[in-house]
Amino acid sequence: MAEFLGINLFGLFGQLLVGLINGSFYALLALGLAIIFGLLKIINFSQGALYMLGAFAAWMALEYLQLNYWYALFLVPIVVGIFGILLERFLIRPIANEDHLYSLLLTFGIALILQGLFTDWYGSSGLPYAIPEELKGGTRLPFMYLPNYRAWIIVCSLAVCALTWFMIEKTKLGAYLRAGTENPQLMQAFGINVPLIVTLTYGFGVGLAGLAGVLAAPVYSVSPEMGSSILIVVFAIVVIGGMGSIGGAILTGLAMGIVEGLTKYFYPEASNTVIFLVMVLVLLTKPAGLFGKEA
Amino acid sequence: MKKIQKTLLTTALATAMTMSATAQASLSDDKVKIGVLADMGGVYADVCGPGCVEAVKMAVEDFGGKVLGKPIEVVSADDQNKPDIGSVKVREWVEKDQVDVVTGLVSSAVTGAVTKVLTANEKIALISTSASHAFTTKACSPFNAHWTYDVVSLANGTVKPMVQSGKKKWFFITADYAFGHALEKVATGVIKENGGEVVGGVRAPLGTSDFSSYVLQAQSSGADVVALANAGADMVNSLKTAAEFGLTEMADVAGLLVFTPSALALDPDVSAGMKLTTGFYWNMDDQTREWTKRFQKRNGGKIPAMGQAGAYSATMHYLKAVKEAGTDESKAVMAQMKSMPVEDFFSRNGYLRKDGRMVHDMLQVKIKPASERQTVQDLYTIEKVIAGDDAFLPLEKGGCGFALSQK
């Protein structure tokens, strides 16, 4: 076997690849948070709970409506997005002009409620969700066995991330969006319905969490706790990338997946903590994050 | 008026005297109060939680609702898996609410804190769901009774036969906290005693969502068996990942602690064929099925986890002992509990040992594939019944001071 400095290189390649898989997943979740913060200045602490909701919705679609994974992949983000729109319209909008702190606390409360309700309804142990037939099995690479489903996670999340980035940064719609949040009065004057844009953006950001939930359902345990453990990590990623930077969130998500993967190899006990170490270092040297603009 | 009062008083006195003459009954506060402490809404809610409360209530009803002519009361509280919350609640129970005995008890950290409070107040702990074997060994107490299972019985039940069948090289995926460490340590001991070796291991933080990195490490270790020294969602996630990355085809995967709700949370394709050890299986015989049917009616149709059945059995045994001893004084009741065999739907050939370990037959089971399951809940095939004395740590090896000195 190939060895370098006593490290098994094949093993290391494997770790890098699974790190990248996790990273693409983090990127998807971080993207939703970054859009919501960057464009709406809402710190959405319920993103994790909505991700959990997405996974449960996929399970429910299969269990109650016999809709398989592929239907869920399209329908669930829409359903979760609509749920998010309702949240925005009735709970978050009334405090839109208050300090950021309040949106953080409000969404944290919403997360607690969702998690508590699902624990009561479906128990805490989780529910089974099988990998779709089409994506079962895997490919044997020289250095590891790559399950097809994991490959699909990379492809799907990266495609969605790239598309979203393009839409916001390069299209006219994205320009309206950015302008609408930068200077709402002016945009109103131009006859553009800013509150509608805000609501739709929130719905879209939340829909991304729903999509991540569906992607996660077959590989992680579908359980009420799944969101709270990942939320704080994803949040750290957004901060490291520079709050509000769409591209920053995506790139940092990928990078952190790899950093975490390597930590899992060399010092697994610290794998949950390493991201916070990076966060401290970044914030102390580059206050606005790696890709954020200095205020 | 006065006369009536006098008559009443004499009658009352007379009745009281006859009663004490027949039963010598003495209950501290004219009732027996049972506290059920468990995680009610968090990660361990399914393995005990509200189900344990129902099981204890069911035991009280089956017992007749009264002992020595006095009512039995059940109170319950949520410990949120936090030792401080649990110990404060129990302190309040014994100091203020006159609770006589506490059962439930899930997270080992909570149980450790709570049993200290109970022992200091000379009250009995009926531990139904905790895994650590500390409560009957180095942290033992004359007031602890540990039902259901512990880490030693799990390791003996699952690990020993596998090593003996020639699976010598082991790799651990361990939850990085006390319970995981204890399970790993005990299992490692069993592996070495039987001529096996541990070729590697990782300690994954509690609540890790992605285990693929650890599964890859397990794969490259060349182990015959990958042992999962974790529980709940960690167990489910690590097993799912092991199956996905083809680890299950290269090596055996052994779940060291699998509760029924976790087994239900796994897709049969993933879990089929896995061997594990449990203190109770609902579908073992008519007796267990009959009890389960009644339990399901009260528990929203959910089948019992082993700790819930254990909580019923422990409560029943306690109440019987109170009746026999004619008092709810803890020392007398404990002595009585240790002198009677424990034989019911849950416990076979059971007895409560001097150190507080309830020794009973454990079950070695295998998860059925979907094709063999008659219902969704028809989870296991029983492969072997392990006699209690073979499953649990012998008294002499436990190092429980008070039990060893009172020969």
Added chain:
Amino acid sequence: MNNKTLNFSILALALAAPLVLYPVFLMKVLCFALFACAFNLLLGFVGLLSFGHAIFLGSGAYITGHLMLNYSITPEVGILAGVGASALIGLIYGKLAVKREGIYFAMVTLALAQLMFFFYLQAPFTGGEDGLQGVPRGFLFGLIDLSDNLTMYYFVLAIFIAGFLLIYRTIHSPFGQVLKAIRENEARAISLGYKVNNYKLQAFVISAALAGLAGSTKALVFQLASLNDVHWFMSGEVVLMTLLGGMGTIWGPVLGAGTIVGLQNFLASGPLANYIHVVMGVVFVVCVLAFRQGLVGELQKLVRKNF
């Protein structure tokens, strides 16, 4: 009604409370009230949201617990050591954090707290998630036996009053006035020649030390120190207590802590035990939507409007 009568009646109530209510519960309320007051000094009076304050509570608890368990020292020495440790960590963390503002300050404190959490999780002396159990309460000054709940209660009450008065004095001192000036308009405070970061750092250390005091006392009351005390959920809880009671008010955090602890205690054994998270979530949401000034703040508004 003047303030003096109000304060005296509250004191009388506090002295008589253990006759009616369970003393351990009251001590829990006092510990968390002190914790929330310490936190409020930063959030309410300097405008800094620390999202890792549990680390100071937990450090106090761990250090005091460890010393009481392993060395034969008296409780007051144990508490002092715990407070010292928290203040020291507060100094280091404060130095790093005060350079950042707003949400970034919150994030730095959160990240630093996570690092410390990892240390406590791995360090052998903390006992992992079993925590430190069976911490002795000991004899105060080597004389007074604290194992009795009522004695302990009055000791805790004395500690709380001392901590509370210190905060009160701080807020009403010239130093406190500068802090408020920074909260209202930082740029202006700088232009007036105040070394804003120094002031922030001092406030941070005082807050950390008092949070440590609450933690040390808590460790003695419950005879336990656990990971729970240093978890970020605890940091979130203290935000909720302060917000619910009314941030930037003197009595708000006390009332908030009392309400939350009481609610948790009440819910834990009631029929709503499985809904404890849902209820807490609803409290958050209602609090943010309906009364952002908190209980005390809204009460003051009401009083001002009607009297």
